[in-house]
Every structure is written in C-alpha cells, then in structure tokens.
Amino acid sequence: MPRRDYENDPSAPKANSLVPAASVVVADDSGRILLQRRTDNGMWALPGGTMEIGESIAGCGIRETLEETGIDIEITGIVGTYTDPGHVMAYDDGEVRQEFSVCLLGRPLGGQLRTSDESTRVAWFTPAEIDGLPMVPSIRKRVDDWLAGRFPVVR
Template sequence: MARRDYEDDPAAPKANSLVPAASAVVVDTEGRMLLQRRTDNGMWALPGGKMELGESIGDCAVRETLEETGIAVEITGIVGTYTNPGHVFAYDDGEVRQEFSICFLARPVGGTLRASDESFEVAWFAPEATDGLAMVPSIRKRIDDWRAAQGPAIR
C-alpha cells in the first residue's frame, strides 16, 4: 500500500484515524544505527509500525524491528514521543493517519539482517552517514534527537 507523508502542510488531507505506533533507534556495539528503505515511500526509516491489540508499545517496537529487519532487539531507553497533529500519513486506501509514536532506543541481541515485504534494503550506518539519506522529516527528527543525546524529546 502506498503512503504519502505530510508534515505541517496546509494542503494535507484531514486525519480520519489515530494510531499508536513505535519505532526504534537500534545501535550496535560499533555505534552504527539500523535503517531500512521502505517499500511504501522509498525513503530510509527507522524500523517501526503500529501497535497491535494485546501488545505493549515496547513489544511493538521489538516486533516491528524483527519483522522489518530480521534483527531481534532489547529496549534500552526512550528517544522521545512524537504526536504532532500536523503530521499525517495518507494511504491509498483512504486512511489518513495521525500517529502517536514513541521512539525507543534499542540494542541488537540476535537475528540476521534481511529485507522484508516492507523494506527494499536494510543496513547499518554510522550516524554521520545518515545525513545524506532520503528520509521524511519526522524520521530525521528522531535521529537528530538521538544524536543530540539530550534525553527524551516530546514533540
């Protein structure tokens, strides 16, 4: 399903759903971070997605990371919470989602790096190597917040 991100865009469609979601900044022992290039918008992103009934928000981040990248992780902290009502995702099925997202900090504990149905590519990057990658502003904010190491961000 195709997706278009809008952030503080007056031409954005009005949200018709609100979905809790989680993402993860996964950092390995070499200080590299895990990113995926998404199939729905072609952009680089942190692993993450919507929370399912019966799971915690932390479990959501762990599950989504494994599903999308093949890497099992352990949550070690929180990067921030992201709830900008001006940030919506418009899907080709008519859903326009306002997301309530918590971005976690995590470390890899196993698995094998691989792409999935939701990703064209999955790779580890030195933080400075992410500067030139194509990504939506909301993902860039999460990475910048982690890199700034100022503690949890609330946006």
C-alpha cells in the same frame, strides 16, 4: 499500501485515524544504527509500526524490528514521543493517520539482516553516513534527537 507524508502542509488531507505506533533507534556497540528503505515511500526509516491489541509499546518495537529487519533486539530506553497533529500520513485506501509514535532505544541481540515486504534494503549506518540519506522529516527528527543526545519525552 503506498503512503504520502505531510508535515505542516496546509494542503494535507484531514486526519481520520489515530493509531499508536513504535519506532526504534537500534544502536550497536560501534554506534551505528539500523535503518530500512521502505517500500511504501522509498525513504530510509527506523524500524517500527503499529501497536497490536495485547502488546506493550516495547513489545511492538521488538516485534516490528524483527519482522522488518531480521534483527532481534531488547529495548533499553526511550528517545521520545512524537505526536505532532501537523504530521499526517495519507494511504491509498483513504486512511489519513495523525502521527502518534513512541520512539524507543534498542540494542541488537542477534539475528541476520534481511528485507521484508515493507523494505527494499536494510543496513547499519554510522552517524556520518546518515546525513545524506533521504528520510521524511519526522524520522529525521527522531534520528537527530538521538544523535544529539536529546531525549524529549513529548514532542
């Protein structure tokens, strides 16, 4: 389901849903991070998605990372919470979701890189390689917070 992100855009549609979600900065021992190129907007993003009933936010991050990238991880910390009401995502089915994401920090345990129905490419990137990648501003904020060593619990 294609989506369009709006960040503090006065022409953005009004939010009609709020769904808890997790994203994960998965960093390997070399300092590279795992990113996926999304099928719904063509942008590079952290693995992540919506939390399901009966799972923890950490469990959501672990499950989504495995589903979307083929990499099994453990959660080692938190980068921050991102709940800006000025950031909404409009989907083709009429849902307009207000951002509500907890960005976790993870470490790879194993697995093989692979794409999913949500990604066209999955790869590891050094911090220097990340700057030129197209990303929505909310994902860029999370990556920048991690790169700068800033871990804002609330944003």
